[in-house]
Amino acid sequence: MSALLSIDRLRVELPAGKGMRTVIHDVSLDIRAGEAVALVGESGSGKSMTTRAVMRLLPQGARLSGDIRFDGVSIPAMDRRALRGWRATRVGMVFQDPRAHINPVRTIGDFLVEGVMLDGRLSASRARERISPLMRAVGIADVDRRLGQYPHELSGGLLQRVMIAAALSTEPELLLADEPTTALDVTTQEEVVAIIDELRRERGLAMLFITHDLDLAAAVCDSIAVMYAGSIVEERKTGPSGLDPSHPYAKGLLAARPKLGRRERRLPTIEGRPISAFEVSAGCAFATRCPLVHDRCRRERPVPARVPGGRVACHRIEESGSADSDGGAR
Numbered sequence: 001m002s003a004l005l006s007i008d009r010l011r012v013e014l015p016a017g018k019g020m021r022t023v024i025h026d027v028s029l030d031i032r033a034g035e036a037v038a039l040v041g042e043s044g045s046g047k048s049m050t051t052r053a054v055m056r057l058l059p060q061g062a063r064l065s066g067d068i069r070f071d072g073v074s075i076p077a078m079d080r081r082a083l084r085g086w087r088a089t090r091v092g093m094v095f096q097d098p099r100a101h102i103n104p105v106r107t108i109g110d111f112l113v114e115g116v117m118l119d120g121r122l123s124a125s126r127a128r129e130r131i132s133p134l135m136r137a138v139g140i141a142d143v144d145r146r147l148g149q150y151p152h153e154l155s156g157g158l159l160q161r162v163m164i165a166a167a168l169s170t171e172p173e174l175l176l177a178d179e180p181t182t183a184l185d186v187t188t189q190e191e192v193v194a195i196i197d198e199l200r201r202e203r204g205l206a207m208l209f210i211t212h213d214l215d216l217a218a219a220v221c222d223s224i225a226v227m228y229a230g231s232i233v234e235e236r237k238t239g240p241s242g243l244d245p246s247h248p249y250a251k252g253l254l255a256a257r258p259k260l261g262r263r264e265r266r267l268p269t270i271e272g273r274p275i276s277a278f279e280v281s282a283g284c285a286f287a288t289r290c291p292l293v294h295d296r297c298r299r300e301r302p303v304p305a306r307v308p309g310g311r312v313a314c315h316r317i318e319e320s321g322s323a324d325s326d327g328g329a330r
């Protein structure tokens with residue numbers, strides 16, 4: 001089956017001083033209809049920029065190469081009208097900070113009605129009919145009162161539920177969720193993730209779920225792509241036996257995560273600091289921090305190769321014989 005969203009050798013460069021800086025380097029990723037894929041990595045690895053490229057919301061002056069296709073249609077090639085129609089009907093987005101994406105002087109009701117009507121595909125009264133059940137579906141009890149309130153009258157968790165309702169109100173096929181719970185307190189985080197997970201499954205929605213939390217990614221997604229310095233270093237299906245990544249960076253991320261119910265005096269961390277794509281010289285981006293680094297890693301950039309259950313870009317794994325170096329898609 002062909003993919004609903006297909007990112008093909010995406011490269012994004014942003015203006016910096018007199019030149020350009022690469023922030024996304026050769027990212028390829030497919031999401032099939034109904035499938036949930038997580039994009040995981042440290043801050044600055046390029047997760048948000050990848051989603052922004054999909055939505056065509058890149059910063060001014062950005063240069064994009066490669067292609068992004070939705071249901072076979074190239075998003076970078078869409079004209080304004082097609083892009084507006086696509087955004088209004090086929091894709092929904094939830095961001096990290098709901099307050100930055102809602103007009104503070106309009107009521108919740110106005111915000112939701114406007115979202116559903118966007119592009120004039122639905123009348124205001126039909127839009128209103130759609131909203132109440134959605135509000136209840138995201139766990140908002142006193143719907144009528146909430147619709148008349150302003151964003152500042154709602155807690156962060158409630159406001160994020162409103163954003164989820166807005167994202168789903170146009171009945172999209174794909175949900176892009178960029179760290180939707182990072183700004184919320186822990187209890188609220190769990191509730192919001194549970195709502196996204198349940199509604200997504202019920203509706204057979206595909207999802208790109210961005211997080212820096214590997215456990216969360218494994219809990220709600222069918223597969224995980226790990227990003228480092230603007231590239232995907234490992235892509236792997238999540239199984240019932242939990243996560244078992246093979247790339248040294250992905251292993252490090254897994255080891256460094258806090259374990260629930262265990263109080264550790266000091267969290268293990270990966271030596272060194274994360275770098276951005278434009279800081280990568282020849283060779284593997286992770287070479288400066290990798291415990292397994294070899295000469296070849298510093299000279300030659302590894303390409304993704306198939307391993308059982310996924311793809312990994314690592315010379316050392318290739319050399320150990322557990323990868324097919326076909327560089328191919330999964």
Ligand SMILES: Nc1ncnc2c1ncn2[C@@H]1O[C@H](COP(=O)(O)OP(=O)(O)O)[C@@H](O)[C@H]1O
Nearest residue numbers: 014023042043044045046047048049050059276
């Ligand atoms: N508006 C911007 N202008 C220039 N560089 C940016 C901008 N936003 C992000 N970057 C850079 O792009 C890279 C990727 O950032 P981002 O996609 O936001 O990472 P993540 O979401 O994984 O934390 C980083 O090096 C970051 O500094």
Ligand SMILES: [Mg+2]
Nearest residue numbers: 047048049179
């Ligand atoms: Mg981000």
